[in-house]
C-alpha cells in the first residue's frame with residue numbers, strides 16, 4: 001500500500017488524467033467497476049486562478065467521486081503555487097499533481113507540460129512554490145521519460161529535484177515528448193527513474209490488461225501502476241489488473257450485454273452532468289466500448305450520425321455483434 005502524507009491510497013492501481021476522457025461520468029462508471037483512485041484531467045493553473053468558468057466546470061466532482069486527484073499544468077511558479085492553494089481550499093480533492101508530460105505544442109509552447117523536463121531550475125521553483133502553498137494534501141508530479149532523450153536521464157534529474165523539494169510521489173510515462181504515443185512504453189527506462197529516488201513511483205504506459213500491468217511492475221520495479229487509454233471503454237480493466245497483481249486468475253471478459261448496460265449507464269450520467277454536450281462526448285465513448293467487437297465500424301458510423309441522446313440510446317440498444325437481427329443488415 002502507498003501512503004502519501006496522511007492520505008492512504010486505496011490501491012496501487014490508479015487511473016491517469018486524460019483530457020476530454022476522464023470526466024465525472026467516466027470516473028463514476030469506472031468506480032462502479034473497481035477503479036479506486038483517479039485524477040481529473042489537467043487544468044491550467046493560470047485559468048484556475050482567474051476562476052475561468054470552463055476550468056471550474058472541468059473540475060466538477062462529487063462526494064462519491066473520492067478519492068480523486070487534481071492536476072495542474074503551467075510554468076509560472078507563483079501562479080502554480082496560488083492555483084494549488086486554491087485546490088486545497090476547495091476541499092474536494094485528495095491530492096495535487098503537476099503535469100510535466102503533456103506533449104501538445106499549445107502547452108509546451110508556453111513552457112508547460114513536457115517542456116519543463118528540460119528546465120530543472122524552473123522545475124525546482126515550481127515544486128518549491130507548490131509545496132510552500134499546500135499544507136495538507138500530497139503533491140505529486142507526472143512526467144515523461146524526457147523531452148527527446150529516451151534514456152530516462154532527464155526524468156531522473158527532475159525526479160530527484162521533486163524528492164528534494166518534498167514532493168510525495170512521481171509518475172512516469174515510458175515515452176518522451178518527441179515520441180508522443182508512438183512505439184512501446186519503455187519500462188526499463190522507467191526503472192532508471194525509479195532507482196533515482198526513494199519516494200513512490202507509478203509506472204505508466206500501454207497497460208491494457210493484467211499481463212501488461214504485471215510486466216510493467218516487474219520490469220520497471222514501480223510501486224504503482226497507472227492506467228490510461230486502456231480504460232477507455234473498458235472499466236473492467238481495474239478489476240483485471242488488481243487480480244493479476246494479487247496472483248488471482250483472470251475473470252471472463254464482459255459480455256456484449258454487460259458492455260451495453262454499462263454504456264447505457266454511462267450515457268445517462270453524461271446526459272445528467274453535461275446535458276448540452278453529452279451526445280458529442282458519447283459518440284466517442286460509445287465507440288470505445290465496442291471497438292474490438294464484430295461490426296464495430298458499422299456501429300461507429302451509426303453513432304457518429306446520432307444528433308441527440310435518444311438516437312444514441314437507440315443505436316446502443318440495436319447494436320448486434322451477429323448482425324442477424326440488426327435493422328441495417330441486408331438479410
Ligand SMILES: Cc1cc2nc3c(=O)[nH]c(=O)nc-3n(C[C@H](O)[C@H](O)[C@H](O)COP(=O)(O)O)c2cc1C
Pocket residue numbers: 016017018019020021041042071099101102142173204205206207226227228229230
Ligand atoms: C486523449 C488523452 C488525453 C490526455 N490528457 C492528459 C492529461 O490531462 N494529463 C496528463 O498528465 N496526461 C494526459 N494524457 C496522458 C495519459 O495520462 C497517459 O500518460 C498516456 O496515455 C500513457 O498511458 P497509456 O498508454 O496507459 O494510455 C492524455 C492522454 C490521452 C491519450
